[in-house]
Amino acid sequence: MSPEHATRGLSFGEIVERYDRFRPGLPEAAVDWLVPSGCKTVVDLAAGTGALTRSLVDRVEHVIAVEPDPRMRETLGRNCPDARAVSGTGEQIPLPDGQADAVLISMAWHWLDPQRAVLEIARVLRSGGTFGVAWNHRDLSVPWVAELDSFTRDLRARAAAEGPEGTGAGPPTREAMDPPTGSLFSVLTEMRMTWSKPVTAGEIVGLLGTDASAIALPIDARSAVDEQVAAYVREELGLSGDRTIDLPVACRCLRATKNA
Numbered sequence: 144m145s146p147e148h149a150t151r152g153l154s155f156g157e158i159v160e161r162y163d164r165f166r167p168g169l170p171e172a173a174v175d176w177l178v179p180s181g182c183k184t185v186v187d188l189a190a191g192t193g194a195l196t197r198s199l200v201d202r203v204e205h206v207i208a209v210e211p212d213p214r215m216r217e218t219l220g221r222n223c224p225d226a227r228a229v230s231g232t233g234e235q236i237p238l239p240d241g242q243a244d245a246v247l248i249s250m251a252w253h254w255l256d257p258q259r260a261v262l263e264i265a266r267v268l269r270s271g272g273t274f275g276v277a278w279n280h281r282d283l284s285v286p287w288v289a290e291l292d293s294f295t296r297d298l299r300a301r302a303a304a305e306g307p308e309g310t311g312a313g314p315p316t317r318e319a320m321d322p323p324t325g326s327l328f329s330v331l332t333e334m335r336m337t338w339s340k341p342v343t344a345g346e347i348v349g350l351l352g353t354d355a356s357a358i359a360l361p362i363d364a365r366s367a368v369d370e371q372v373a374a375y376v377r378e379e380l381g382l383s384g385d386r387t388i389d390l391p392v393a394c395r396c397l398r399a400t401k402n403a
Contacts, residue, residue, distance in 0.1 A: 158352070159217075163218050166192075169194070169249055176334050177245070185247060186243045189249075211231065243268050249278075250277070260322075265327040270403040271400060273400060274401065279392060282337055283393075285391045329400040333396070338394065339390060344386070345373075348369050
């Protein structure tokens with residue numbers, strides 16, 4: 144991971160309370176698919192504030208949550224006291240060789256150095272262990288979601304262009320490539336599903352504000368974007384107060400087994 148990429152990855156700690164409140168976890172069916180039968184020790188890599196960890200502690204006896212940002216890790220510890228929270232990264236996992244039955248990564252693969260992370264994940268997995276990656280995004284195949292997303296991205300781009308030199312959100316992060324499993328793992332298998340989450344206007348604004356391009360903006364610009372998104376949601380979606388709308392979410396999961 145480049146120093147710039149590492150810095151951007153750690154920026155989520157700046158909004159830890161918002162991130163914890165508004166970022167959804169994986170649907171239970173996706174977690175069931177990722178966790179192998181008989182799993183006794185699982186590593187939640189780049190665990191954040193514990194969105195996935197919360198589901199894992201109900202399924203697996205030993206859960207080790209690896210998170211580099213101390214602000215995120217502190218909240219993770221409060222959310223998931225039954226998990227062991229440790230400082231580390233995908234490229235440097237502070238565990239002995241062959242300790243884990245599964246290593247799972249939700250919404251963080253794109254922050255890792257793929258080649259280095261795959262080698263490190265293989266090191267901590269036992270033979271036959273499971274390596275799983277998951278993405279959980281707003282479903283842009285739904286027109287109103289795509290329109291809201293486009294509106295919000297345009298706002299951020301303008302705010303970045305108008306801000307002080309060097310403080311802009313920068314170009315969008317490219318879509319993460321699938322893990323390069325090579326000879327260390329079996330061929331990747333895939334599961335896709337869509338699900339929905341009832342959200343209020345405030346929750347939509349809060350969720351959109353956890354995107355990396357939103358966090359990259361100066362604080363005043365973030366607040367201004369929030370206000371404009373709130374107005375859009377009120378005027379275009381007719382949503383205000385405690386009224387809710389079902390937000391469609393597209394979930395994609397990949398898994399592979401470590402070769403002997």
